[in-house]
Amino acid sequence: MSPKEQRLAELLAPVAGDMEGMRSTLARELSSESAAVSDMTDHIARFRGKQLRGALVLLAGEAAGRTTDEHADLAAIVELIHLATLVHDDVLDGAEVRRRVACVNQRWDNQVAVLLGDFLYARAFALSTTLSSRLASRVLARTTQVICAGEIDQAARRYDFEMGQARYEAIASAKTGALYAAACELGECYPAGRECGESELARFGQENGLAFQIIDDCLDLEGDAEVVGKSVGNDVEDGKVTLPVLFTYERADEATRAAIRDAYTQPGIESRVARLREVCDLAPGIAHSMARAKELALSARARLAPYPSSAARAALEAFSDFVLERRW
Amino acid sequence: MSPKEQRLAELLAPVAGDMEGMRSTLARELSSESAAVSDMTDHIARFRGKQLRGALVLLAGEAAGRTTDEHADLAAIVELIHLATLVHDDVLDGAEVRRRVACVNQRWDNQVAVLLGDFLYARAFALSTTLSSRLASRVLARTTQVICAGEIDQAARRYDFEMGQARYEAIASAKTGALYAAACELGECYPAGRECGESELARFGQENGLAFQIIDDCLDLEGDAEVVGKSVGNDVEDGKVTLPVLFTYERADEATRAAIRDAYTQPGIESRVARLREVCDLAPGIAHSMARAKELALSARARLAPYPSSAARAALEAFSDFVLERRW
Numbered sequence: 001m002s003p004k005e006q007r008l009a010e011l012l013a014p015v016a017g018d019m020e021g022m023r024s025t026l027a028r029e030l031s032s033e034s035a036a037v038s039d040m041t042d043h044i045a046r047f048r049g050k051q052l053r054g055a056l057v058l059l060a061g062e063a064a065g066r067t068t069d070e071h072a073d074l075a076a077i078v079e080l081i082h083l084a085t086l087v088h089d090d091v092l093d094g095a096e097v098r099r100r101v102a103c104v105n106q107r108w109d110n111q112v113a114v115l116l117g118d119f120l121y122a123r124a125f126a127l128s129t130t131l132s133s134r135l136a137s138r139v140l141a142r143t144t145q146v147i148c149a150g151e152i153d154q155a156a157r158r159y160d161f162e163m164g165q166a167r168y169e170a171i172a173s174a175k176t177g178a179l180y181a182a183a184c185e186l187g188e189c190y191p192a193g194r195e196c197g198e199s200e201l202a203r204f205g206q207e208n209g210l211a212f213q214i215i216d217d218c219l220d221l222e223g224d225a226e227v228v229g230k231s232v233g234n235d236v237e238d239g240k241v242t243l244p245v246l247f248t249y250e251r252a253d254e255a256t257r258a259a260i261r262d263a264y265t266q267p268g269i270e271s272r273v274a275r276l277r278e279v280c281d282l283a284p285g286i287a288h289s290m291a292r293a294k295e296l297a298l299s300a301r302a303r304l305a306p307y308p309s310s311a312a313r314a315a316l317e318a319f320s321d322f323v324l325e326r327r328w
Numbered sequence: 329m330s331p332k333e334q335r336l337a338e339l340l341a342p343v344a345g346d347m348e349g350m351r352s353t354l355a356r357e358l359s360s361e362s363a364a365v366s367d368m369t370d371h372i373a374r375f376r377g378k379q380l381r382g383a384l385v386l387l388a389g390e391a392a393g394r395t396t397d398e399h400a401d402l403a404a405i406v407e408l409i410h411l412a413t414l415v416h417d418d419v420l421d422g423a424e425v426r427r428r429v430a431c432v433n434q435r436w437d438n439q440v441a442v443l444l445g446d447f448l449y450a451r452a453f454a455l456s457t458t459l460s461s462r463l464a465s466r467v468l469a470r471t472t473q474v475i476c477a478g479e480i481d482q483a484a485r486r487y488d489f490e491m492g493q494a495r496y497e498a499i500a501s502a503k504t505g506a507l508y509a510a511a512c513e514l515g516e517c518y519p520a521g522r523e524c525g526e527s528e529l530a531r532f533g534q535e536n537g538l539a540f541q542i543i544d545d546c547l548d549l550e551g552d553a554e555v556v557g558k559s560v561g562n563d564v565e566d567g568k569v570t571l572p573v574l575f576t577y578e579r580a581d582e583a584t585r586a587a588i589r590d591a592y593t594q595p596g597i598e599s600r601v602a603r604l605r606e607v608c609d610l611a612p613g614i615a616h617s618m619a620r621a622k623e624l625a626l627s628a629r630a631r632l633a634p635y636p637s638s639a640a641r642a643a644l645e646a647f648s649d650f651v652l653e654r655r656w
Contacts, residue, residue, distance in 0.1 A: 032477065034477045034480065034481055036477075036480050036481050036483070036484035037477050037480050037481075040480070088442050088443075088446060110438065111483055112480065112483050114416050114442055114445075115416075115476050115479045115480045115483065116476075116480065117442075117446075118416060118445075118446075118449070118472070118476045119473060119476035119477060119480065121446070121449060121450075121472075122449075122469055122472035122473040122476055123473060125453050125465070125469040125472075126466070126469035126470055126472075126473060128465075128469075129462060129465045129466045129469055134457055134462060134465075137453070137456075137457045137462075137465055138454070138457045141450055141453040141454035141456075141457055142454055144446070144449075144450035144453075144454075145447060145450040145451060145454060148443050148444075148446045148447035148450060149360065149362045149364075149365050149447060151443045152362065152364050152365050152368070152440060152443045152444065152447065153362055153364045153365075155364070155439055155440050155443065156363075156364035156367075
């Protein structure tokens with residue numbers, strides 16, 4: 001275990017038992033009678049990642065004093081939806097390596113990645129329909145729509161160097177913040193029959209999710225694939241204009257702007273992110289973005305004040321710090 | 329209106345009012361606040377097709393004497409799921425023309441087609457969570473898993489000329505029969521809290537769906553793109569070995585078998601389906617397949633006997649005939 005993993009394990013100690021429950025539900029849900037299906041789900045079980053979204057369900061439940069027998073399943077459902085989005089993102093991005101395991105679309109192909117993602121979404125919804133309350137089905141169907149609409153907006157804004165920070169944040173909030181928020185909302189409110197999307201804990205999730213996405217976008221520009229554990233430079237390759245680039249472009253002279261556009265679009269460039277780094281100084285844009293992420297994480301942390309002091313609340317506070325220090 | 333469309337309209341007369349209700353729900357569900365999303369949903373609304381699955385929900389409900397105020401929404405949900413599978417199939421097949429309207433993935437790209445399909449699935453599940461009974465969410469989450477697993481099995485069996493008719497039918501039943509069966513099950517049983525998947529009406533749907541798929545596979549081999557309204561020859565292009573080919577291959581000598589395999593796999597063949605037609609006589613395989621489809625449709629029809637005589641039951645009987653005569 002690396003020092004980082006050690007710290008994460010400590011952070012999640014208040015919900016360690018339910019994390020185990022979540023993992024066994026996940027293992028069961030990833031199995032299938034079909035040999036062709038289970039061959040693939042066995043494969044993706046290996047890039048399960050840090051399971052931060054599932055952890056948020058459990059920590060939010062504990063912090064609000066409302067954990068039920070079904071919270072471990074709720075956490076597993078949120079992780080299944082996240083896995084489905086990852087599998088479909090691999091189709092979208094043409095990403096070559098994710099978490100050092102060959103992507104589904106490299107090992108099989110795009111066709112199968114689409115089907116596997118669909119299968120995981122369906123599994124998640126099916127599991128949600130077995131729970132005693134319909135809240136999970138409702139929140140997650142709503143959230144999945146928001147995520148997809150955010151990704152569609154993002155696709156429509158490729159190569160748009162003038163969309164502005166507000167539009168960028170709206171897209172990042174939809175595609176990443178929404179599932180963090182849903183995790184916290186479900187953890188806090190389940191099994192209430194009514195959605196409670198406007199709670200402070202849900203906002204905590206939303207802001208941390210946006211911070212996480214901003215940092216992810218910075219890492220894609222400046223990170224080292226070995227350290228980050230997945231290939232970098234994908235955003236530039238795919239025409240995604242992220243916050244550090246928007247900031248840089250906005251302040252650049254016309255010649256630099258043209259060079260930035262060329263780095264994104266000119267045919268035959270081997271590494272677009274390397275070219276981008278050559279033609280402009282991204283450091284101020286990265287610094288601006290990291291400052292914004294920090295602001296969001298601090299705002300998120302402050303939202304925990306109304307909840308009674310507990311090990312889970314302390315873990316959520318540490319969670320915000322953990323997101324900020326993220327270098328993996 | 330063509331004579332065919334005229335006949336379909338007559339066939340659906342017993343549920344004409346609810347078909348209108350279904351269409352207005354669909355129109356509402358295909359709208360979105362996001363300009364990027366509604367730009368695409370406007371587009372796909374144009375290839376809405378015959379909406380046979382939605383019609384089955386309504387006819388099954390009428391035939392079982394159980395139509396509720398929510399049946400039009402149920403029908404819309406089933407159609408949304410069907411639309412989602414069509415959009416993802418376009419990614420999978422690389423199909424060029426569907427129902428004479430450019431496919432989503434031609435007009436935009438694969439990325440966006442995946443996202444749009446995800447969005448439609450999520451919309452369908454979200455709508456199902458607003459209904460008074462959870463039956464629709466349960467049946468449709470289960471059915472979507474079956475469809476995906478069937479498509480994954482199909483992908484794993486590409487270029488498998490020896491899978492046998494039973495395996496072919498299992499795949500076709502999963503990918504097409506399951507949604508027809510779910511449409512009938514929901515129409516008949518909603519709002520009962522318990523699934524009733526083994527009813528005669530559900531089997532009626534299953535068998536008609538399988539018959540429909542077999543005929544679809546025949547049309548892809550021998551149909552005329554102009555008449556069928558979508559591009560043909562996709563199955564051979566994608567390595568899908570369908571019933572007429574399985575039958576032909578099984579009875580062919582070794583030289584013909586090698587020629588069939590080459591038609592599927594040799595690089596640089598402009599039209600694989602044209603080559604396949606050159607190297608073997610598909611007519612007996614088509615005849616065998618159409619006979620099997622007819623057998624299934626007759627079996628399906630016989631399952632209606634226990635239901636009381638009504639305009640809806642007569643329409644379901646005509647539905648089986650309509651599937652068999654299908655040339656569009």
